[in-house]
Amino acid sequence: MKTYADINVVVVGTGFIGPVHIEALKRLGVNVIGIMGSSSQKSKSARKKFGLKKAYLQFDEILQDKAVDVIHIAVPNIFHYDMSKKALLAGKHVMCEKPLAMNIFESNELVSIAKESKLEAGVCYNTRFYPLNIEAKNKIQKNEIGQVFSIVGNYVQDWLLYETDYNWRVMADQGGALRAIADIGTHWMDLVSSITGLTIESVFADLSTFHPTRKRPKGEIETFSGKTSKQIETENITIDTEDCGSILLKFKGGAKGCLWVSQLNAGRKNQMRYEVSGSKGAIAWNSETPNEIWYGYRDKPNEILSKDPSLMSNLSQPYLSYPGGHNEGFSDTFKQIFKSFYDSILHGKNKEGIMYPTFAEGHHEIKICEAILESNKKEKWVIL
Numbered sequence: 001m002k003t004y005a006d007i008n009v010v011v012v013g014t015g016f017i018g019p020v021h022i023e024a025l026k027r028l029g030v031n032v033i034g035i036m037g038s039s040s041q042k043s044k045s046a047r048k049k050f051g052l053k054k055a056y057l058q059f060d061e062i063l064q065d066k067a068v069d070v071i072h073i074a075v076p077n078i079f080h081y082d083m084s085k086k087a088l089l090a091g092k093h094v095m096c097e098k099p100l101a102m103n104i105f106e107s108n109e110l111v112s113i114a115k116e117s118k119l120e121a122g123v124c125y126n127t128r129f130y131p132l133n134i135e136a137k138n139k140i141q142k143n144e145i146g147q148v149f150s151i152v153g154n155y156v157q158d159w160l161l162y163e164t165d166y167n168w169r170v171m172a173d174q175g176g177a178l179r180a181i182a183d184i185g186t187h188w189m190d191l192v193s194s195i196t197g198l199t200i201e202s203v204f205a206d207l208s209t210f211h212p213t214r215k216r217p218k219g220e221i222e223t224f225s226g227k228t229s230k231q232i233e234t235e236n237i238t239i240d241t242e243d244c245g246s247i248l249l250k251f252k253g254g255a256k257g258c259l260w261v262s263q264l265n266a267g268r269k270n271q272m273r274y275e276v277s278g279s280k281g282a283i284a285w286n287s288e289t290p291n292e293i294w295y296g297y298r299d300k301p302n303e304i305l306s307k308d309p310s311l312m313s314n315l316s317q318p319y320l321s322y323p324g325g326h327n328e329g330f331s332d333t334f335k336q337i338f339k340s341f342y343d344s345i346l347h348g349k350n351k352e353g354i355m356y357p358t359f360a361e362g363h364h365e366i367k368i369c370e371a372i373l374e375s376n377k378k379e380k381w382v383i384l
């Protein structure tokens with residue numbers, strides 16, 4: 001029988017998240033055979049750094065290499081559509097970073113191509129795979145919080161607080177017309193939909209750009225490196241994407257929601273928080289303390305569960321790697337999402353388990369993003 005080690009993978013992207021993919025794949029035991037960056041020099045030095053067999057210098061080389069089974073796409077958003085499409089048409093399974101594409105036309109086409117190809121095609125919304133988020137899903141599935149009334153929360157960071165902070169994401173032609181919401185807000189929306197099973201059906205959004213001009217360094221700058229880089233020469237650029245925004249949400253079935261997303265919240269490095277409240281109880285989780293989850297009750301004392309496999313459900317067990325007291329965090333979620341993806345390649349989809357997000361789900365996030373843009377422009381509710 002085939003195992004993870006029989007699957008050959010190439011990762012495209014050598015910035016922040018490409019190496020996170022490589023580490024997680026190696027921990028899982030998948031055979032990472034090569035890497036490609038934005039230049040020959042970057043491809044070669046990444047190959048060396050990660051001890052891989054091959055540095056690919058062109059994307060076509062990966063497509064034509066019969067040894068390659070899977071391509072991970074971890075490059076700026078503008079390349080996601082073209083690379084995913086070519087990879088699927090070349091017969092490779094695809095794990096693409098989020099957001100899936102720059103607009104709904106691209107993501108819609110990718111869904112059709114993925115469906116016809118019968119290949120596995122995933123979008124890397126990894127936060128579903130924190131063990132306590134799976135535990136939250138289990139509690140909701142078992143009706144332990146009753147009918148869901150509200151889902152509120154935020155996703156906030158501070159790395160783009162100053163006008164001197166710059167990254168390709170702030171440019172609509174590189175990252176898409178929505179920035180903060182597409183980049184991090186979609187993580188939150190994917191997560192709450194995954195744990196509650198509820199789909200967002202309409203939105204009312206108010207977006208703001210507090211820095212209409214930013215200072216762009218002359219030369220490439222990789223994600224999150226701006227805060228530590230030395231003084232460099234810059235040029236003024238006009239910003240056409242939002243720094244932050246609030247969104248009212250209506251979910252199918254009647255639950256209401258409210259989300260605040262910002263890349264200008266000082267002191268908040270990367271905080272995703274949700275609170276789901278229902279007719280019997282509530283659940284709250286915060287990515288800054290991901291190994292604790294809060295259960296709220298009206299008629300008995302509230303509880304805090306610290307991640308511990310011996311106290312957790314059967315649903316969570318396959319996605320827990322360590323005993324209680326040994327924290328599992330960001331990098332572990334990549335291992336677990338890839339486990340779900342590679343198990344599907346080897347054995348078909350396991351509908352009983354936690355599924356990696358498909359291209360159809362990635363497409364739904366883009367649909368929400370476009371509805372948010374329209375709502376902000378028209379100052380009205382928009383139904384998806």
Ligand SMILES: NC(=O)c1ccc[n+]([C@@H]2O[C@H](COP(=O)([O-])OP(=O)(O)OC[C@H]3O[C@@H](n4cnc5c(N)ncnc54)[C@H](O)[C@@H]3O)[C@@H](O)[C@H]2O)c1
Binds near residue numbers: 012017075077097099
């Ligand atoms: N799932 C997550 O938690 C998560 C976290 C961060 C980023 N992301 C996503 O990952 C993607 C990459 O983000 P990042 O933060 O790593 O960006 P980054 O800027 O740090 O790195 C991007 C890398 O892509 C390379 N690149 C650019 N064009 C290329 C091309 N044509 N061919 C090959 N390589 C090319 C760049 O040289 C750079 O190394 C984005 O889509 C982002 O939304 C996801």
